[in-house]
Amino acid sequence: MGLRRSLDDYKQNRDTEDRFPGERRTQLGQFTGSERRLVHVSPDGSLRDYSYPLSGLHGISASRFGVQVDGRVTWFDANDGATQTAEGASFVETIHSFERFDIVQRDFTDTLSHVTVFELRGEAPDRLEIVGFVEFTPEGQEGRIGQLIHDGETVELYHNREHDYLGASTELEVTPQVLETFDEILADEPQSFPREDAAESYEGSRLTGGVSFRAELKNGRTTIVTTLSDIEEQPRSAGLEQVGNQIQHYSSSNSFTAKQRPEPLTDDTNRLVETDLTVLDLLSAPTGARIAGPDFDPHYQYSGGYGYTWFRDDGEISMFLLEAGERLGLDVAEQHRKSAQLYLRTQLADGRWPHRVWPMNGRLAPGWANGHLEGSETQYQADQTASVLIFLANYLSSHHGSLPEDTIRDIETALELGIEGMDLSLEADGLPTECENAWENMNGRFTHTAAKFLHAYSAIATTPLNTSVRDHATTQAEHIYNALKTMWCPDRGIYVLRLDEGELDVRVDSNTFSLIDAHLAYEDVGDVSDERRRRLGTHLETAFDCLWTETDSIQGLVRFEDDTWRRRDQSSEKVWTVSTGWGAYAAEKAIRLGVSDHGFDPTVWSDRLFTEIDLSGSLCLRSGYLPEQFFDSGKPDSATPLGWSHAIRLATYAARSTREAKAESGQTSSNY
Known part of the structure; x- marks a missing residue:
């Protein structure tokens, strides 16, 4: 434009x-x-x-x-x-x-x-x-x-x-x-x-x-x-x-061929899956890299642009697609292969990844969080590296028997190098160093970053790597697990947004929902105490209550307390489909983690939040697309469709379907 x-x-x-x-x-x-x-x-x-x-x-x-x-x-x-x-x-x-x-x-x-x-x-x-x-x-x-x-x-x-x-x-x-x-x-x-x-x-x-x-x-x-x-x-x-x-x-020709004009889907469930897969295809380049969303702000007047590949967004999408593919039996092997090859090709010499790249070729794209390329850790989003490593570790573990030997060796090398990269960002107290957050609008030592590190180390610890690498990953995961006590605020009953110059920033932040997945991964390498499960349940319950917004037009979760970005003339925080979907996904995973045994039933919130991003929900457009944000008036805003939101919706639907199928067969929900 x-x-x-x-x-x-x-x-x-x-x-x-x-x-x-x-x-x-x-x-x-x-x-x-x-x-x-x-x-x-x-x-x-x-x-x-x-x-x-x-x-x-x-x-x-x-x-x-x-x-x-x-x-x-x-x-x-x-x-x-x-x-x-x-x-x-x-x-x-x-x-x-x-x-x-x-x-x-x-x-x-x-x-x-x-x-x-x-x-x-x-x-x-x-x-x-x-x-x-x-x-x-x-x-x-x-x-x-x-x-x-x-x-x-x-x-x-x-x-x-x-x-x-x-x-x-x-x-x-x-x-x-x-x-x-x-x-x-x-x-x-x-x-x-x-x-x-x-x-x-x-x-x-x-x-x-x-x-x-x-x-x-x-x-x-x-x-x-x-x-x-x-x-x-x-x-x-x-x-x-x-x-x-x-x-x-x-x-x-009188009409398009069947390949060009597919048969319309009549089942709503199939239409949701088809819509989400379609969006991810639309946003994908031949390299397999995905843009975050169609670039609506080409002159960077109100954002930093969306037509790039972020390794956080793309890594999360890849992991969500990996989960959904296994649960729903989707034919997405080629997407996984392309994603893995992209990450292997773009990993830096220190084991980490840059802020964002051009999807068309994987080259370094304009960004503002490449501090680690300049010799500074602060202007670097460390969670991005962890997100990619989580996918690579899970991909290697779940597809080890079907991958070519050279691909296995390349992924093993990337994981070993990636551990060294995360180690560079981990302080002696067990928490990641000061860096930029996932929302890209502040610096500090973030709960979300720690959760992604815990998840990545735990996932790598269970992969078929050599014993010394797995042992090191396990030790680092245990270190972070214990250090997360620092981020607990008993007065609010939450894990805080960040440590900022040694002080707790006690705002509720939706990206701390990543704690649930991280602890599920940690269960495979260490013990999650009953006290930790209770805290996680309390954290989710408090976060859902505090972030929930309901107007005459929409219902959902805001990104974090006191979020001022892209408000225009609105006085309060805006609802985000990523946060709402992430909440539904975390609630599903909380069921599996067993937090419901400690006084909080996440099933209710899973249903409530997923309803809003479902095809008939208040946050879903007639097209089936999920925009990034909504004004209280119900007017959608920002990138549409947003790939991250669609991947979360797909994975959440897959998890809910698995739970419901298990319930019908008489199995307990914690086993799904």
Whole structure:
């Protein structure tokens, strides 16, 4: 998204109370994608690329579609009669309803091509055409763009390496669109595109990324194709040929094939699993690395960007997927393999991982928590390394018999090196050193970081490594287990957020839910006392009560007490789907840990919290997507869909299904 479109949105939304002006939101609409391209289809049918982190190609930054009937244009964004559905990771159908007819828009992404089919349904007007405006920003450029119109119809937009193409199956009348001048950019009102007047000169019309068009309907149908390419990988002749082949293929068939248009799911349970797996696929690059979510804030005005791979988020997603796959019998072996290879390839020489990398290639991406690369521990998120090691250890243990020998050796080496990396961050008192937290907004010595270290050391201690490595991991786990007493606040009945300059920060923090999983892992290497179980139960009960928020529109958990991030004009903390889902997941694991034997029944909270992130819950959008946050008004905010939230939901559903199945068979819940 270029600065011009951001400023347009800023002008439109600067006075809103629960919307951040200048962003490119995805809370409404659906995505269609491949491993290299991610395209958002809004309810009005407009398209926008979020593909750069997956492929290095930018594509479409803005678009608009409509119909021209008897010379009069009606844009779909001015028409309220639209419905939208999505099927799988690739197919989106939007129906634009008019008084006498419908326009059915079908969108499908195939590698680096995106296909949009417009089809007339109903009484045909005498003269009807599809009209559109598409703005491309190759290599993220708004200016210094070249435009070629081949044979008067196929349009090529380019900067240096990135060359993008637009073509249609029917006669296409193209008008290049010169974008805003400085005066128009600085004006109070946003500029509407397409402009009514054509470019003033041939020279000006060939130096712009915007193009408007009219496409006739042939037999009630036209097919629009856009293709992104790297000129060093695909020469112009091949790019033009690909556009032509795609047009011919999709315009000659009456409908998409079964592969492109999967059978709709009717069972809600299957639909939840399918939605979560689809989201994780949409956010994945060919390397297996996942973006946190579609990057809605490209100019970093209100966040640090979301179109990167964080090793915490990705490691947690991998572990949740590993659990869910085993419980539900999912075919996700290839995802596990790619994740493991990514982590092996990106591990640093000291056994740790950087803050974040580019999903497309695993290279170091811009970040603010790479202090350990600069020689400082403080600006480093140590829990990220632990999250990756937890997955690698569990993957090795559960798939040891099916992995190639060289992969086993590589993972064993990574785990041994990873222990050394965690040791660097562990102080003599048994707690991790001062570092940055998982929410990336403060420094200190965090309960969450300690919990992830306990989990990682415990998981490694049970892997098929040599005895000395496992013994060392066990000793470190015991050290952290005992040190966690320091983080207990009896007055509040919680494990605190952090130690800050030697003082307890006694706020409730949802990421301390990781204590439950950590103690489950520790059970395999040491004894969890009854007193510790009682404290964990009290901690969960207190945390759920304190973080629970209920308004007329939504219900769920806030991130932590006194959280001020992205409030806009709201005076209180916002509800997060990650925290709500994490709470449901922790409650399920608490059942297994046996905390219910000590006065707290986590089953009630598991049901209550999962209900809110379920498909019909207050925190789930009509699309099935889980956004990161919600305002009290019920308006969703921030990255949508968020991969971490969907992975938590999937793993929680799997754990709940296992518990329910065990209960039906007469087994006690603590055995699942």
